Amino acid sequence: MTRYTLRRLALGVGQVLAVVTLVFLLVQALPGDAAVTLAGDDPDPARIAAIRQAMGLDQPPLERYADWLAGLARLDFGESLVSGRPVADFLATGLAPTILLAVLTLVLLVPLSIFVGVAAALREGSVLDRVLTSVSVGLHSIPEFALAVVLIAVFGVGLGWVPPTAVGGLTPAVLVLPLLVLLARPICSISRLVRAGMIDALASDYVRHARRLGVGTRRIRYAHALPNALAPAVQQVARTTDWLLGGVIVVEAVFVIPGLGTVLVDAVASRDLPVVQGLAVVFAVTTVVVNLLADLVAFRLAPRSSR
Structure with missing residues (x-):
């Protein structure tokens, strides 16, 4: 290790x-x-x-x-060419909304994906399994900006249940639609991996051996089969984090959220090169660190015979 x-x-x-x-x-x-x-x-x-x-x-x-x-x-990203402010100030300004969106998405994404994937796997071939699979394929094919526009039109403007944008401030109600947009595609892909991994794990030799030894069904499912089924899903969560960096930019632009995505768009438009470079470095380091952690977790979860 x-x-x-x-x-x-x-x-x-x-x-x-x-x-x-x-x-x-x-x-x-x-x-x-x-x-x-x-x-x-x-x-x-x-x-x-x-x-x-x-x-x-x-x-x-x-x-x-x-x-x-x-x-x-020296953790010195330089100064803005346009305003003369340190680039770190721009990062600090946009960091909180972006981190809030990303963390909330990941916190909701992991348990929901596991729940959907396990529910489909335990009822393989059932109506529930077919419905979840069909919905997953459908949602995964919709681009983020298109889904965002539809949700704004229906729930923000048409029904008026939630604010359509964050112009009035970043309140909990404002986060509902952006989170739905950011969760839709990742839940589909990760839950399908959990489902496939769970089905394979339940059909494996070690699970059959555990049944012969009289191990309880619940323990077999969640203490033995599920950890082995999660290894590919963990790596997909890391890839989803990479996708979130781009998805957050789109979501922040559509919902007018003042995060790092908005800062990046403004910096590119004004050719503020130090700000663009600083944001790119932050995104790159975040991606590498998340993938490193995911690889270590997946390596830990993988059966010893496959290492």
């Missing part, structure tokens, strides 16, 4: 460095000139040159990259 953990940590550090490098290269390749944007509608060449020098844009790319990496090592 220790050796596997060290290997995954080393791989994670390499992945973060690769993503950070790629982010820097992509941001530098963006069309246009940030100095020209900041100079105004009728820029003076001397003013543009002064802005470029102040922002360090007149330095060679390798030197800018080295300075940026050195800043990241």
Whole structure:
């Protein structure tokens, strides 16, 4: 376990460095000139040159990259080109709503997915199993923005049960529709994995042996079969976390939630490169850490014979 953990940590550090490098290269390749944007509608060449020098844009790319990496090592993401505020301030401003959405989604996602998957597996071939499978396939095929628009039109505008957007503030009622949008597709994919894993586990040799030994049905299902069925689902939860980073951006834009997604969209529109780079680093590190934890949990849950 220790050796596997060290290997995954080393791989994670390499992945973060690769993503950070790629982010820097992509941001530098963006069309246009940030100095020209900041100079105004009728820029003076001397003013543009002064802005470029102040922002360090007149330095060679390798030197800018080295300075940026050195800043990241000190947890210094730089300053906004537009407002002059530290990038960390933008991260702090948008972090709370995004974390709230992501954490609530994951907290609800795991037990609901397990419940749906186990319920379908224990009644394999029944009406309930077929209904859950059909609904899962249907919901999984609907894009997030389309589902969000439908929910807003029906429950926010038509019925008026919940606020359609977060313009009036981020209240518990406002979170209902965004959470439904973020939960719909992941529950479908994860519950299907739990169902398949549970069916395979209940048909395995060790479960049949436990039945012959007189082990109770409830203990067989939830103490023996379920842990082995969860290993692939845990990794799918990690992939869902990756998807959440993109899904939250869409949801925040549709429901006007002032999170990191909104900050990222505004930064890209204004070519605020340090803010874009800082957000990309946060997303990359989050993705690597979540996948690392998921791999360790899945490795722990996997039967020893399969390691």
